[in-house]
Amino acid sequence: MSSNEQNVINIRANSKRNGLVTVLLGILGLGLSVMWLSFAPESLFLAGIFLTSAAIVTLLIGWFKLREPEFSLAITPAEVRYFHRLGKWQLSWDNVQRVDCPRIRRGIEHQELEAVGFKLKDYSPFLRGISPRLATHILMEQRPLLLQRDEDNCQTGMCYGNDMFDDKPVVLENGEQLTGVKAMLANRMSQLRDRLGFDVYISTADLDRSATEFATLLKQCQQSQASRNEQTN
Numbered sequence: 001m002s003s004n005e006q007n008v009i010n011i012r013a014n015s016k017r018n019g020l021v022t023v024l025l026g027i028l029g030l031g032l033s034v035m036w037l038s039f040a041p042e043s044l045f046l047a048g049i050f051l052t053s054a055a056i057v058t059l060l061i062g063w064f065k066l067r068e069p070e071f072s073l074a075i076t077p078a079e080v081r082y083f084h085r086l087g088k089w090q091l092s093w094d095n096v097q098r099v100d101c102p103r104i105r106r107g108i109e110h111q112e113l114e115a116v117g118f119k120l121k122d123y124s125p126f127l128r129g130i131s132p133r134l135a136t137h138i139l140m141e142q143r144p145l146l147l148q149r150d151e152d153n154c155q156t157g158m159c160y161g162n163d164m165f166d167d168k169p170v171v172l173e174n175g176e177q178l179t180g181v182k183a184m185l186a187n188r189m190s191q192l193r194d195r196l197g198f199d200v201y202i203s204t205a206d207l208d209r210s211a212t213e214f215a216t217l218l219k220q221c222q223q224s225q226a227s228r229n230e231q232t233n
Helices: 019-039 042-067 124-129 132-141 180-196 211-232
Strands: 009-011 073-075 079-084 087-092 096-100 103-106 109-112 115-120 200-203
Touching: 009 211, 019 042, 073 211, 087 124, 087 132, 096 211, 115 180, 115 211, 124 180, 132 180
Parallel strands: none
Antiparallel strands: 009 073, 073 079, 079 087, 096 115, 103 109, 115 200
16 A cells, blocks of 8 residues: 555535435335325324425435445645545645635635635646546535625626536647537636636535535645645655
8 A cells, every 4th residue: 555545634514424214214104104194184184295295305304314435525736626426626835835724705704615725736637537427416516605705796696698508629738629519618617717716626525524624624734735845756
């Protein structure tokens, strides 16, 4: 096993916690609802339907929790890896220019968003390594980020037009041309950089701590990697 693999920091998402317990609660709720509908008087039939619906929703939530990978992120001395049931991506520390929590201005204060952002030096490695299915998921998941803007620049709320899904072809630095969903993701990354200062984002739902604490951890890992590179050179 390499030294990189021996020093992995694994992050388990808050959203994955208690998956098995949630499934068991859903099964228990379904059992209770069957008994309720079987033996309760007709006047309580509607309450039984509500109980059944709640149990089904609980069971589905638990099932989705269990479907996700055991760890959402792995931080190594060489890179940051993100895992999702639809695929994965990875960012080499050498390709990360900056990492922090994105902020927007609300009145006279700056408000941190519930996410951690990465500003990249080169889009190419990230876009080549991501699957189309995960790219599509990211486009949908990050729509709320695209709607974030300083108050005085968006008084009407009508700040965005047809660029929500910009599918213009993108030419990478190595000359490779991207089309389709990966081109849409590349354009989205550029839009978010212009508005929030970062290209790739991780939601707090994928973390085991606050966005600020996780950004601090990433900065420490990045500084450690930079120090090792200086010693090597």
